[in-house]
Amino acid sequence: MKTVETTTGEMLRETKNRLGDDILIAAHYYAVPEVKRWADEIGDSLELAQLAAGAGNARALVFCGVSFMAETAAVLSGPERPVFLPRLEAGCPLADSATAEGAGRAWTMMGPVARDFVPVTYVNSSTELKAFCGARGGATCTSSSARDVFAAVEEAGRRVFFLPDINLGRNTARSLGIRDEEISVFDPDTGDFGGSGAPGEARMLVWKGSCPVHLEFHPHHVAEARKDPATRIAVHPECSPEVCRLADEVGSTSHMVRSVAESPRDVRWAIGTEINLIKHLRNLHPHRTIDSLGPARSCRDMHLTTETDLLETLAEFERGDESRRVSVSGILARDALDAIDRMLRVLRGEALKP
Ligand code: SF4
Known part of the structure; x- marks a missing residue:
């Protein structure tokens, strides 16, 4: 008997294949890995905003992230190309x-x-x-x-x-x-x-x-990571200035992706940002040591979207159901x-x- 997980994965693959280029799935680095693996594009806010501004032939965009990201994509896409957010209640404190x-x-x-x-x-x-x-x-x-x-x-x-x-x-x-x-x-x-x-x-x-997630990184986490001289510390600029002053690098998620990729193999990394970016880096570089700076921190809202939500969103789109559409119009847009x-x-x- 097939597991529910396998069935969801298979159905997602079939639905995505049927839809082909009609739909573009974008996911932020902070989305959970099970969702990110279906994404056509993964990026940080800037990369995804630029993507939405020129999403090629896609008739619609599914945004695996939180509401402000989908709204930004909707503003950039214009009214002709609908933008869907699989969990409409995913917000950002x-x-x-x-x-x-x-x-x-x-x-x-x-x-x-x-x-x-x-x-x-x-x-x-x-x-x-x-x-x-x-x-x-x-x-x-x-x-x-x-x-x-x-x-x-x-x-x-x-x-x-x-x-x-x-x-x-x-x-x-x-x-x-x-x-x-x-x-x-x-x-x-x-x-x-x-x-x-x-x-x-x-x-x-x-x-x-x-951001409540990045506020959870403290100078004592940097001090702890510093005990290993081969560890390089990168933090997101949403962390406090006290933490950023002590780090080796301060940069966006895409900056961290580049820094890790370009660093010598023997460098170990302690990263101060949401845990799903760290998991993403570990997947890209399975032979490297990439840890969270201090305990792993996760964003509740970014974790809301599951594979099942994504599957339902695609299936609704096929049926012409736009209940998960994010629209911005008029003077506001x-x-x-x-x-x-x-x-x-x-x-x-x-x-x-x-
Ligand atoms: S990590 Fe979550 S709470 Fe923090 S800024 Fe991003 S979406 Fe908002």
Whole structure:
């Protein structure tokens, strides 16, 4: 008798073969391995956003990730190419920490000073927040593009108001020579500006949100990994500045994928990010030692999507059922697209025109 797992796998293979090029399955590195093995493309947020912008002949896109990723893909794909999210309830606590209304409150509190700032949101944010930024001449960024986007804002003679990840904001600021004392922090819970104080004199303003997964990496984990001199430590910039300062490398998931692939065989790795990226690296390099920095950390929302969810999504698409479709339309889509477009143009070497 066949196991349920085998049956699901077989049915997925058959369905995917039947659909052929009609459907493109994209998965974030943090998706579970059982789902990633069906993906046509695996990548980080930037790579998957670029993929959605030019998904070839595919009639539809299935996004194995969380809602902000599927929404970004829907904005980039436009209304003609539907985007499906196998688990519609898969969200992101970091994205949820900043609403467009909250950003609007901070903007209003800044008064005339707001004109000096350009709002920049991490792609790990709601479409409403991306649209808030887009409507004010702002942009999105990913962990791989944050430095370029921040630099472009400064080159345009303006200051960055970054949402929602305080750690990515501070770590990127440091890479550009912006000191902590020059950063004002907006706390959405208290409605106060902290850090260097009110944004008037600050060189940059950041929103006080964070990713609960990356907050779990601490300096003592780095100290523990350092006991082995052959271990190289790479962490994601959503980790705290205290951890990032101690690491050998700070970079996006795709940066880590490249670093491990290009490093000498005898280097052992301790990686500070979600466990499924580490599993992915182990699969790519089975003869290498690749560990989590400290205990393995997993993202609850990224773990929600299973093979069964993917199979059901494909089967529904075949039947013309769009109940798992993620749609973004109207002014919201237009303004969010403006923000994403500004990021993509900066990456092509163009100046930011807020
Ligand atoms: S790892 Fe963090 S930022 Fe990424 S989806 Fe999970 S909670 Fe959100």
